[in-house]
Amino acid sequence: MTLSEENYLKAIYHLGKHGTTAVSTNAIAEQMETKASSVTDMVKKLAEKDLVNYVKYQGVSLTKDGKIVATSIIRKHRLWEVFLVQKLNFTWDEVHDVAEQLEHIKSDKLVNQLDAFLEFPTHDPHGDPIPDKNGNMVTREKTILSKVSINSVGVCVGVNDSSSDFLKYLSKHNIALGTSIEVVGKEKFDDSMTIKIEDKTLQISKLISNNIYIKLV
Template sequence: MTLSEENYLKTIFHLYDQHQQEVSTNAIAEVMNTKASSVTDMLKKLADKQLINYRKYQGVTLSEEGRCQAIAIIRKHRLWEVFLVEKLQFSWDEVHEIAEELEHIQSDKLIERLDAFLGYPKKDPHGDLIPNKEGEFSEAAQTLLSELKDGDRRTLVAVKNTSKEFLVYLNKMEIALGDTIEVLSKEPFDNSMLLKVNDHKVSLSATVCRNIYVND
């Protein structure tokens, strides 16, 4: 499988996971920053390899084999992110692009040894679940920060938005995984929140709060 084909499978997996419905050509084109016609050409190739279920003008889903391949790529990506942060001291906003390259290494033995070396981690540095070698994800008991009420106290366990810009913003606000967050007040007008994060206060917009997960 080519690098481009792997990227398409991963993109389809994430889009379906977000919306739980057939993924449109335009949605794939937007994420991958390419033309819809180019997406259609690739979808035909993936369908010929029986990696996707493709209906013209209807959308696309992964076949069982395609889903297995996508999960394997995601597993490699997230394990490499753990390695880069824990062993090479990269920050969580630096690792995505590097892991994008490392995830295409074709060696099952390397990945299994990497998993063991890291102590079989369950989550990556952004709080995303890491599937095991059977492709299974553990259950995530989490909710969005935006759903909390005044006085609620939780632990930050993951971020929904893993873009470099968002992670840099959280660094600037001195917010990280594992932090204790207490809701001091929620503004009815715009749903912004005044929070106590560990020992300092911070005000976050509704958009930011909708991109942070805390434990249930």
């Protein structure tokens, strides 16, 4: 399993809702910041190894084996993120790039001992679930903030965009996992929202509210 192969499997997993639904060549190319022709080449290679289902012009999905590999990489990525935040004082907007490197380290003992050392965390610093040793993960009930009705109250349990810029924006406005958010206004015209956080109100655009997950209380 090369680094590149692993990255393709991960991309297909993320794009195709756990790798189950077929994704297009172009979608993969965009996600991986590469060209469609490169994707076609690699997808053929992965199909040869029975890691993806591939029919020319019909898109790609993960096989059972492909899902196992993708899940194990995601497990490593998220465990390392927890390590970086909890043990090495990284902030949630700093962990992604380093975890992208660490996720490719090959050692079962390393991963499982790290898991134990962190006391078997179930979620990473962005609220995403961490697959266990067998690839299983919990599904936590969550709602996209943009979809909840006025006067709803919830707790932030995750984000849909883990980019550094978005996370820094949230931190600046005191939004973190566990933060209580109340919807005090919604604007039909541009779908913006007014929310209340610790008694401070904040105006957020649809782009923002679309990337915050809350659990209603």
